[in-house]
Amino acid sequence: MQEELYHFFPNDRAKEIAFLGATCLLEVLRKMLLIRNFEQRGEAAYGQGKVGGFYHSYAGQEAIQTACIEACGVRHWFTTTYRCHALALLLGATPNAMMAELYGKSTGLAMGRGGSMHMYADRLLGGLAIVGGHVPIATGAAFSIKYLKQKELVSFCFLGEGATVQGAFHESLNLATLWNLPCIYVIENNQWGMGTAAQRAVCVKPIGEHFAKSYGIRSYTLNGLDFFNCYTGFKDALHHCLADSKPILIEVVAERLRGHSISDPGLYRSKEELKELIEKDPLVQFKNILIQQGILTEGAYQELDKQQREIAIAAMQFAEESPLPAPIVLEEGVFAPREGL
Ligand SMILES: Cc1ncc(C[n+]2csc(CCOP(=O)(O)OP(=O)(O)O)c2C)c(N)n1
Numbered sequence: 001m002q003e004e005l006y007h008f009f010p011n012d013r014a015k016e017i018a019f020l021g022a023t024c025l026l027e028v029l030r031k032m033l034l035i036r037n038f039e040q041r042g043e044a045a046y047g048q049g050k051v052g053g054f055y056h057s058y059a060g061q062e063a064i065q066t067a068c069i070e071a072c073g074v075r076h077w078f079t080t081t082y083r084c085h086a087l088a089l090l091l092g093a094t095p096n097a098m099m100a101e102l103y104g105k106s107t108g109l110a111m112g113r114g115g116s117m118h119m120y121a122d123r124l125l126g127g128l129a130i131v132g133g134h135v136p137i138a139t140g141a142a143f144s145i146k147y148l149k150q151k152e153l154v155s156f157c158f159l160g161e162g163a164t165v166q167g168a169f170h171e172s173l174n175l176a177t178l179w180n181l182p183c184i185y186v187i188e189n190n191q192w193g194m195g196t197a198a199q200r201a202v203c204v205k206p207i208g209e210h211f212a213k214s215y216g217i218r219s220y221t222l223n224g225l226d227f228f229n230c231y232t233g234f235k236d237a238l239h240h241c242l243a244d245s246k247p248i249l250i251e252v253v254a255e256r257l258r259g260h261s262i263s264d265p266g267l268y269r270s271k272e273e274l275k276e277l278i279e280k281d282p283l284v285q286f287k288n289i290l291i292q293q294g295i296l297t298e299g300a301y302q303e304l305d306k307q308q309r310e311i312a313i314a315a316m317q318f319a320e321e322s323p324l325p326a327p328i329v330l331e332e333g334v335f336a337p338r339e340g341l
Helices: 012-048 062-072 085-090 095-102 133-148 161-165 167-178 208-214 229-244 269-279 284-290 298-321
Strands: 075-079 124-127 155-161 182-188 220-225 248-253
Touching: 012 062, 012 075, 012 085, 012 095, 012 229, 012 284, 012 298, 062 085, 062 155, 062 182, 062 208, 062 229, 062 284, 075 133, 085 095, 095 298, 124 133, 133 155, 133 167, 133 229, 155 248, 161 167, 161 182, 161 208, 167 182, 167 208, 182 208, 182 229, 208 248, 220 229, 220 284, 229 248, 284 298
Parallel strands: 075 124, 075 155, 155 182, 182 248, 220 248
Antiparallel strands: none
């Protein structure tokens, strides 16, 4: 990440710490640790041959969606990409149902039909695998909010920087701007689209600021390694989106700790770069701030981490013991009608 290129939205960390308070900050840490542990165990299960298909880890980006939910709440509509495990957990999906979905079991979130890329929760419209394909869905959710006059809601759309060069993204921004739709588009720029560096795929930089300018809409650039910067930015964005019902474009500058997916050996990053990334790990940064503030001790951190690990391991056990979907239910829960019906 070339931080000097970006003008991050200003925030006052001391003020945010005082506002959120120790109990809330520890809960935020717990959520980020649950996401990290879930991803680590999910990948381990994949390695054991228990999980098939694709697996895209959110490790390294936890601060972003955790901050969004903390700042804006869970009542809105949310849409995201295949990198969807964190958002589902944050929106109330249980680790058991999510792990069972990874294992393709009948107790899974989507009855074992969707797998890793298709997690759903109460307000989560997916978990969708086509790059850019979910952006019109999020825009449609914003349209429904406006049509139904639900003035306290917005639609959040998380996407990777790779999707910003898709037509669906620009058609969505155009319509959302024309029709004043309350949609907050969040580009999580983790620097890579599979093995292609962002600057080789997208011709503008900073992406969010540039595209927002073309559509004449408000934009934010946030530091995805810093929970507090994300928290303040999301809160401010929600305030404006609710006030004027206009779309907003946020670019969160981030890093992913793992390869694009589990099958990516990540040969395009050097060992030194990876070492640097691990040193900047947002979870560790957040933990260190809480320790400095006297809110947390190293011992308490280890204990909290252990508890979340145990939850993820128990979820593996649950998934392991759950039945596979019975062949007879194969046609249940799918939209395509059988010929002749
Ligand atoms: C329309 C379409 N084209 C290609 C792919 C294959 N593909 C899957 S992920 C990906 C890269 C996307 O990168 P980005 O949008 O930056 O998101 P990230 O994976 O970094 O979170 C590609 C090309 C796809 N799923 N959909």
